[in-house]
Amino acid sequence: MLSRGTFRKSENMARRSKILKFTVREFGEDNNITTYKVPLVLEQNEQTSATTSATTSAQQPEPLPVPMHVHVPEELQEGAAPTCSPWVGLRQSLIHVFFEEAISKCAACSGKISQQFHIRCRDCGNQTYYCSEKCCSGLHRSEMNPFHKPMKWDVLKNRYSNFYLNMQFVRPSHSCGTQQCRDGIQVYDPLGRPHTVSVVTCGCEDVVTTMFRHGLWASTLDQPKVAFHIELLNTVEFAMLEGKMSLHAFCQTMRWRNDLTFEQSQRLYTSLRGEPIGQYRHFKYLTRTLSFLNTDEEVNSEQHWKCIACPMESGDVFVSLDANFGLVRKKGKDATQYQPNHKDHGMFINLPDEDQPESETGTAQQCSNFQAVSVLRSKTRNSKLDITGVFGAACRHGIPISFMDLKHGERLSLSETMIDHLLNRLAGQETNLHILYDIGCLLHAHLKAKGDSRFDDISFAVPSFHAYGHKASCQVQYSTRWQSGYGLTDGEVMERLWSFLRRFSFITKEMTATNRIDLLTDALIHYRRKKNEEMEYMLVHNLEKANKVLAMTTEELRQRMDTLSISGEEVDELVKIHQESLTNSSNKGSSHTQEEKYVQLLLKYSELEKKHGSTIDMDKQEEYNEQLSRLDKEICSIERKNGIHRRWSKSGKKFKESHLSCQTKRKLNLLHKMHDNAVEYEFIVNLKNKYAGERNQKIVQRLQKQIQRSSKAAKRIAKQYNQAGFTGNCGGIQDTVRNEELLKPDAPVYHHVYGTQQNTMIRNISVSSATRHNIAELRNRQLRATEEQKMTREEMLVLLRNLGCRYEQLVAKLSTTLCKGIQVELINRLEEAANKYYRARAVFERCLPILPDVPDFLMSNRTSCLIDEIVDQYMSEYPYSDCDSESDYDEDTAEDYDSAFAI
Numbered sequence: 001m002l003s004r005g006t007f008r009k010s011e012n013m014a015r016r017s018k019i020l021k022f023t024v025r026e027f028g029e030d031n032n033i034t035t036y037k038v039p040l041v042l043e044q045n046e047q048t049s050a051t052t053s054a055t056t057s058a059q060q061p062e063p064l065p066v067p068m069h070v071h072v073p074e075e076l077q078e079g080a081a082p083t084c085s086p087w088v089g090l091r092q093s094l095i096h097v098f099f100e101e102a103i104s105k106c107a108a109c110s111g112k113i114s115q116q117f118h119i120r121c122r123d124c125g126n127q128t129y130y131c132s133e134k135c136c137s138g139l140h141r142s143e144m145n146p147f148h149k150p151m152k153w154d155v156l157k158n159r160y161s162n163f164y165l166n167m168q169f170v171r172p173s174h175s176c177g178t179q180q181c182r183d184g185i186q187v188y189d190p191l192g193r194p195h196t197v198s199v200v201t202c203g204c205e206d207v208v209t210t211m212f213r214h215g216l217w218a219s220t221l222d223q224p225k226v227a228f229h230i231e232l233l234n235t236v237e238f239a240m241l242e243g244k245m246s247l248h249a250f251c252q253t254m255r256w257r258n259d260l261t262f263e264q265s266q267r268l269y270t271s272l273r274g275e276p277i278g279q280y281r282h283f284k285y286l287t288r289t290l291s292f293l294n295t296d297e298e299v300n301s302e303q304h305w306k307c308i309a310c311p312m313e314s315g316d317v318f319v320s321l322d323a324n325f326g327l328v329r330k331k332g333k334d335a336t337q338y339q340p341n342h343k344d345h346g347m348f349i350n351l352p353d354e355d356q357p358e359s360e361t362g363t364a365q366q367c368s369n370f371q372a373v374s375v376l377r378s379k380t381r382n383s384k385l386d387i388t389g390v391f392g393a394a395c396r397h398g399i400p401i402s403f404m405d406l407k408h409g410e411r412l413s414l415s416e417t418m419i420d421h422l423l424n425r426l427a428g429q430e431t432n433l434h435i436l437y438d439i440g441c442l443l444h445a446h447l448k449a450k451g452d453s454r455f456d457d458i459s460f461a462v463p464s465f466h467a468y469g470h471k472a473s474c475q476v477q478y479s480t481r482w483q484s485g486y487g488l489t490d491g492e493v494m495e496r497l498w499s500f501l502r503r504f505s506f507i508t509k510e511m512t513a514t515n516r517i518d519l520l521t522d523a524l525i526h527y528r529r530k531k532n533e534e535m536e537y538m539l540v541h542n543l544e545k546a547n548k549v550l551a552m553t554t555e556e557l558r559q560r561m562d563t564l565s566i567s568g569e570e571v572d573e574l575v576k577i578h579q580e581s582l583t584n585s586s587n588k589g590s591s592h593t594q595e596e597k598y599v600q601l602l603l604k605y606s607e608l609e610k611k612h613g614s615t616i617d618m619d620k621q622e623e624y625n626e627q628l629s630r631l632d633k634e635i636c637s638i639e640r641k642n643g644i645h646r647r648w649s650k651s652g653k654k655f656k657e658s659h660l661s662c663q664t665k666r667k668l669n670l671l672h673k674m675h676d677n678a679v680e681y682e683f684i685v686n687l688k689n690k691y692a693g694e695r696n697q698k699i700v701q702r703l704q705k706q707i708q709r710s711s712k713a714a715k716r717i718a719k720q721y722n723q724a725g726f727t728g729n730c731g732g733i734q735d736t737v738r739n740e741e742l743l744k745p746d747a748p749v750y751h752h753v754y755g756t757q758q759n760t761m762i763r764n765i766s767v768s769s770a771t772r773h774n775i776a777e778l779r780n781r782q783l784r785a786t787e788e789q790k791m792t793r794e795e796m797l798v799l800l801r802n803l804g805c806r807y808e809q810l811v812a813k814l815s816t817t818l819c820k821g822i823q824v825e826l827i828n829r830l831e832e833a834a835n836k837y838y839r840a841r842a843v844f845e846r847c848l849p850i851l852p853d854v855p856d857f858l859m860s861n862r863t864s865c866l867i868d869e870i871v872d873q874y875m876s877e878y879p880y881s882d883c884d885s886e887s888d889y890d891e892d893t894a895e896d897y898d899s900a901f902a903i
Helices: 086-099 133-142 207-213 230-241 247-258 263-274 276-289 297-305 411-426 440-450 474-480 491-507 512-534 533-563 568-583 592-615 618-642 652-688 692-721 747-756 769-816 818-844 861-878 891-899
Strands: 009-011 017-027 031-042 068-070 151-154 161-162 180-188 194-201 216-218 226-229 314-324 385-387 389-395 399-405 430-436 459-461
Touching: 086 533, 133 389, 151 692, 180 314, 194 207, 207 216, 216 230, 216 276, 226 230, 226 263, 230 247, 230 276, 230 512, 230 568, 247 263, 263 276, 276 512, 314 491, 314 769, 389 411, 399 411, 399 512, 411 430, 430 440, 440 459, 440 474, 474 652, 491 512, 512 533, 533 568, 533 769, 533 818, 568 652, 568 769, 592 618, 592 652, 652 692, 652 747, 652 769, 769 818
Parallel strands: 180 226, 314 430, 430 459
Antiparallel strands: 009 017, 017 031, 031 068, 151 161, 180 194, 216 226, 314 389, 389 399
C-alpha cells in the first residue's frame, strides 16, 4: 500500500530525465510497518514543478499530473550495443503502475468515489474500485464472481482491510419446504484462497449434489464443512499428472502464493488427500470418455488398449515388456476397504499365485548379464516394501496396455502371465503377436521348453539398445535390427514410459494400495491420451525417418558394391554367410567315441598312479585310492560293453590311433571356443566403431564391457590350448596359438574351424570379415527401412479407419441417448472426432500415394438431420428465456445461441 509517499527530486539527467525516489510504507496485518525506497526514472514532456507535496494521512496520493515516459538507459538506446535486457528499461514504469491508485469512477454505478471510503478489487482489475458495499456485493453477485477478494479502505488505520462478500449459494428455480441454510462452509476458490460461504440445501437431494450444482466439490459425504472449486481440482489434477507434483507440494505452493497461514495450508492438505481428489479424477475420466454409456464391462475394458494406429482385427501387433523397480510401496500403510476406481476396466491386472515358487525352464545358458530373472532380483531384497515394482506392456507406439504389481523380483513367469493376458485380449482376431523383451532370447527358450502350442506363432525379439548386452549370435537371432518384419522398431517404448511414470514414485510409495493404483492408472490414461493426440504426427515422423535411413543406407551400400565390384545377389549371399557364421559358431565340437573315452580314462588312471606313488601323505594316498577305485570301475565298465578282454597299453596301435583322434577333437573343440570369442570380439568392435562419438557414450561403455569379456575368454582358452602339450600330427592343426592371430576370425589357425562351416563363396569374394559385417549391417538397415515404410503407411490407413469408426460410434450413441445434456456433449465430441479425422487426412496427404475415400457417415445428411432434430427439441423446450419480449431478441442473441449447438 502506497501511503504518505514523499517524493524527492534529484539532479537533472540527460534528455530532461529525472530520478524520483519515493518512500513506500507497507502496513501488515499485525500493524507492522515496512519502509523501503523505490527509485523511479521519469522523462517529462513539459517542465513540472520542482516538488510534489506530500499527501495527508486521510487522503490517497493523486495521479501525477504530467504524462510520464520511461527513461531509456544508454545501453538500450538505438545504435548502442545491448548489454542488458530491454525489460530493464520498463521496470520503473511497471513498479509505478503497480503502486499508483488512479481512483476515478465506481465500476458498478459509475458514481464518484470518495477518498475516505472506497473498496478496491484487484481480482476484477488492477484499477477497479467501488463506491459502496452495496455496489461491490451486488456486482459480484450479478457477475457470478463470489470468490473475489475485495479490500476496503480503512480511514482510521490508513490501510486496506478485508471486505467479506458473505455469499450465499441457492439452487435456482427450485423451492420446497425442506430448505435449510448451511453456514460456515469453507470453500477454496480456483486460486486456492479460503472463503466462508453459505449453501442452501433441501431434502430433495443430498448436500454433495447441491454443492456440485454450484461448481463445488465436497471434501466428504457426511456433513461436509469444506469444499473445493472445480477449477482448483482441475489444477490439482494436471499438476499431479503432468507436473508429477505431490499433493503436499501443491498445498505448499498455494500457501506461499496466497500468503496462507500454516493452519490453513494444513487444512487444505488434509481435506484434499484421500478420496476427494481421487474421486474427482475418476469423475473427470468418466465424463471425458463417456464410458458410463457402455453397459458391457468388456467394452470398457477394451478402451484401455485403444491405440488408434494398432490393428485390432488383422495385422502385426508389437508389444514391449519390461519391469520397473522404482515404483515401490512401503509396508504398514493404512489399508482401505474400498476397491480401486478403475477395478472393472483398469490397466492393472491381478497376478495369480506369484508367491509360489516356480521353475524357470530353458534358461540354463544366459546370453546376457542383465539382472532380469536373476536370483538377486528373484528375492525380496527389502523387507520394508509391500510392492517391489511394476511389470508392464505397451504397444509399438508407446500406448500402455496392461500392468501388474510385483511382490518379488522379475521372473519369466511374469512375462508368461502377461503374454497369456494379451492372447486372451486378441482372441478371435487374425493378428500376429510380436513380443519385445530385454531377455527375449531366454523367454523364447523358456516358453519353447514348456511345449505350449499357444506360444508357437509368437515372434520374440530383443530391443535394439538392450541387444548390445547380448552375444553376437543372440543379436543376429533376436535383435530388431536383424530380424525381418520389425521395421525400425527399437522396442524401447517401455523405457520412455518409465521415464514418465518413474517420477510418481516419491508420491505413490507413501499411498494406500487403492489410491496408488488409482493415481498410476490415471497417469497411464493421461500418457495414453497425449500419445493418441499426437499419433498422426508421430507416424509422419517415423515415415520421414525411414525415408532418410533408406536413402542413406542405399547410397553407402552402392558405394561398397562399386568398390568390391559385386552384385546385389552376391550382397545377399554375403549377408547370409555372415549371419550363419555368427549363429552357427557355438558348440560345434565333436563328441568322443567309446574308444576315445577309454583312452582318456587310461591316461587319467596312469597320472593318478604316478601321483599316488610320489606322495607320502596318508590322507592324500587315501584320497587317490578312492579316485583310482572309481576310475577302475569306469574302465572295467567300458571294457565289458565293448568286449575288450585285455587292457590297452600306450604302445599299442589302437591306443595311439584313439589318442591321436582324441587330441584332434580336443584341439578342434578349443579352437571352436576361441573362434566363437574371436567372432564375438570382432562383431562388438565393429559396433563400437559405428557408435563412436560423444552422443553414444552409454552404448560404447556397454560394448566395451562385451569386448573385454570376449577378449579375456579367448585368452583363457588359448592358454589352455598352448599348455595342453599336444603331440603328433593332428590333421595339420597347429599345436600353439599366437596372440596376434587369436582375435582374428580369418586367421590361418581357424581354417579348420570355419572352412567346413562357411560357404566356399567367401574365398571367391575377397572381403574381410569387418567389411562383410559392414555390408550385412547396411543391407539389414536397408531392408528394415523398407519394412518401416510399408508398416507406417499401413498404420496411417488403420488410424484413419479407427477415427472413422470412432465417429460412427458417437453417432450411434447420439441416436440412442435420451439425456439432452449428454446429446449436446456428444455433438461436441462429433465435431472433435471430425476435426481429428480431417486433420489426420491433411497430415497424411503428402505421405500416402492414394488417400482412402471419406466414409459415407462422415458426409451423409443423416447425422446432420439428427443434430438438427436435437437442436429443434432444445428450441421448443427452452425458448429464449433470457429475452423478456420479442423486442429484446436480436440477431446477436440468436447467433450466440446457435453457436452452442454448431458443428
